[in-house]
Amino acid sequence: xxxxxxxxxxxxxxxxxxxxxxxxxxxxxxxxxxxxxxxxxxxxxxxxxxxxxxxxxxxxxxxxxxxxxxxxxxxxxxxxxxxxxxxxxxxxxxxxxxxxxxxxxxxxxxxxxxxxxxxxxxxxxxxxxxxxxxxxxxxxxxxxxxxxxxxxxxxxxxxxxxxxxxxxxxxxxxxxxxxxxxxxxxxxxxx
Amino acid sequence: xxxxxxxxxxxxxxxxxxxxxxxxxxxxxxxxxxxxxxxxxxxxxxxxxxxxxxxxxxxxxxxxxxxxxxxxxxxxxxxxxxxxxxxxxxxxxxxxxxxxxxxxxxxxxxxxxxxxxxxxxxxxxxxxxxxxxxxxxxxxxxxxxxxxxxxxxxxxxxxxxxxxxxxxxxxxxxxxxxxxxxxxxxxxxxx
DNA sequence: ACATCACGAGAACGCTCGTTCTCACCAGTG
DNA sequence: CACTGGTGAGAACGAGCGTTCTCGTGATGT
Numbered sequence: 202x203x204x205x206x207x208x209x210x211x212x213x214x215x216x217x218x219x220x221x222x223x224x225x226x227x228x229x230x231x232x233x234x235x236x237x238x239x240x241x242x243x244x245x246x247x248x249x250x251x252x253x254x255x256x257x258x259x260x261x262x263x264x265x266x267x268x269x270x271x272x273x274x275x276x277x278x279x280x281x282x283x284x285x286x287x288x289x290x291x292x293x294x295x296x297x298x299x300x301x302x303x304x305x306x307x308x309x310x311x312x313x314x315x316x317x318x319x320x321x322x323x324x325x326x327x328x329x330x331x332x333x334x335x336x337x338x339x340x341x342x343x344x345x346x347x348x349x350x351x352x353x354x355x356x357x358x359x360x361x362x363x364x365x366x367x368x369x370x371x372x373x374x375x376x377x378x379x380x381x382x383x384x385x386x387x388x389x390x391x392x
Numbered sequence: 393x394x395x396x397x398x399x400x401x402x403x404x405x406x407x408x409x410x411x412x413x414x415x416x417x418x419x420x421x422x423x424x425x426x427x428x429x430x431x432x433x434x435x436x437x438x439x440x441x442x443x444x445x446x447x448x449x450x451x452x453x454x455x456x457x458x459x460x461x462x463x464x465x466x467x468x469x470x471x472x473x474x475x476x477x478x479x480x481x482x483x484x485x486x487x488x489x490x491x492x493x494x495x496x497x498x499x500x501x502x503x504x505x506x507x508x509x510x511x512x513x514x515x516x517x518x519x520x521x522x523x524x525x526x527x528x529x530x531x532x533x534x535x536x537x538x539x540x541x542x543x544x545x546x547x548x549x550x551x552x553x554x555x556x557x558x559x560x561x562x563x564x565x566x567x568x569x570x571x572x573x574x575x576x577x578x579x580x581x582x583x
Numbered sequence: 584a585c586a587t588c589a590c591g592a593g594a595a596c597g598c599t600c601g602t603t604c605t606c607a608c609c610a611g612t613g
Numbered sequence: 614c615a616c617t618g619g620t621g622a623g624a625a626c627g628a629g630c631g632t633t634c635t636c637g638t639g640a641t642g643t
Contacts, residue, residue, distance in 0.1 A: 222505040225416050228600055239621055240602085250601065301504055306551055310501025313492055313554070314413040323555045331552075350568035353561060356551050357544030360497055361522075363504070364514045370544060377541035381568055384575060419630055430591055431632085441631065588641080595634070604625070612616085 208246050211236045215257045220304050223311055224254060251318065254308075258322040261304055266329055273337070280341035284351065284382055285375055287334065291355060292371035295362040302363030303356075330355075343382055351378045399437050402427045406448045411495050414502055415445060442509065445499075449513040452495055457520055464528070471532035475542065475573055476566055478525065482546060483562035486553040493554030494547075521546075534573055542569045 214235035218227040229250060233240050247253035269290050277286035294300060301307075305323040312319040334355065335348030354377050358370035405426035409418040420441060424431050438444035460481055468477040485491060492498075496514040503510040525546065526539030545568050549561035 223502060225502075226506050229602080230600080240623080241621070244602070302501065306497065306555070307501030307504070309555055310493065310498030311414060311416075313498070315417050320555075324557075327552065327555050346564060346567060349561070349564045350545070353548030353552060353565050353568065354541070354544050355548065357546065357548030360547050360551055361518065361544060364497070364500055364511075364518050366515075370540070373537060373540045374544050376537060377544065377568075377572055380575065381571060384571065420632080421630080431593080432590070435632070585643095586641100588639105590638085590640100592637095593635090596632085597630100598632105599628105599630085601628090602626085605623090607621095609620080610618090613614100 204246070207236070207238050207242055211238055211243060211246060211253070212256060212260055215253055216261060219254070219257055220307075221299060221301075224308060225311060229253075251316075255318060255322070258305065258308065258319070258326075262322070262326045262329070265304075265326075266333065269330075270333065280337070281379075281382055284334070284337045284341050284343075285379060287337070287355065288358070288371050288375035288378060291358055291362075291374070292368050295358075295368035295371050300363065303359045306356075306360060327356075338382065341382060347381050350381055354378050354381075395437070398427070398429050398433055402429055402434060402437060402444070403447060403451055406444055407452060410445070410448055411498075412490060412492075415499060416502065420444075442507075446509060446513070449496065449499065449510070449517070453513070453517045453520070456495075456517075457524065460521075461524065471528070472570075472573055475525070475528045475532050475534075476570060478528070478546065479549070479562050479566035479569060482549055482553075482565070483559050486549075486559035486562050491554065494550045497547075497551060518547075529573065532573060538572050541572055545569050545572075 211232065214232050215227075218232060218235060229243065230240065232253070233243050236243070243253075247256060269287060272290040272293075273283050273286045276289065277283040305326045308319050309323040313323070331349065331352040334352045338348040338351060339345075354374040358374040361370040362368055402423065405423050406418075409423060409426060420431065420434065423444070424434050427434070434444075438447060460478060463481040463484075464474050464477045467480065468474040496517045499510050500514040504514070522540065522543040525543045529539040529542060530536075545565040549565040552561040553559055
């Protein structure tokens, strides 16, 4: 088997399994089985489980953000709609049957107390996402605070949808985001 | 040693360790050492690690909510201030040096994929918290949606404060909550 | 005083899991 | 054809951990 193909199949298997069951719950042998790869090959490409974890998080980070931005670019016309389109994308995500939260929040919850690598990955991912929201809200003419506030709504929606098991938080967050966006547009916050 | 005292010391140790390092990262022997209790006693009081985990989450649930409600009752005068006082309490919490997120979100991230018991505990805890916020916002005369929206802000603040390592999200969330609360007070949402 | 019982301390057991090693096999090279 | 080197399949190793067992000891009841 080609090396690149093997890498991809390993990362696909790791992503499915790590996300579904947690990182510590999935052994390297299970990933080997799911990827259809030999253990030797697995350790050649990822010398330790930590390396595989890092690659998993890195790939998921870029893919996830790319998916959001692609949806925003494709579906929204006005700057305000671009902000709100993020919540439509979230609702789609929450509706997928295997959804159970943000992989980075989950990883942080599982290993944040022991792995600085996971903390750094989560921080990087959230920084990038929040910066993107800030960019969108600024483009929509909102006050400086609104980006962070809308980021909090999005984060809250992710964990609430995961724990409650329903996609409803996406719509509630969207509604709140619309209010924050339209009411503060162009005005100083005045607080 | 008294049985009740042993229970308490075990739960104290388990809470410190589970919260700081994660559940799977902490062995029963470490809890035994920290509690100053024999392994025999530990298993007499909590026949399995799962039982100990359940007791830990149950106690933390009631204590956490009690702490919030106590602060709200003690510090806030008007119904609106009672809602916003929740975010002051959050800021205090975020500022504690050992803060790294909501124990239930972390537990869910760690074991949500494999333990229905943890899922149920997290759901119960979040249901109770969100119901409390709903109660506060209703008492403040806000529209029906506002409770859920403010809950999303609080949840987002918890995870964002944990991952970013700063307490700032509490103030951002409070600002947004104040807007949602005052702007929607007494009006239909009109969306 | 003697039998009984509970308990403290820690060893032991069985399992999981990350990682490495063994061994047979096949491809290419002189 | 011999030789070398890489590969596949899986066994093996070593550590960690949840749980139980052993053993020595001291308290209790009669």
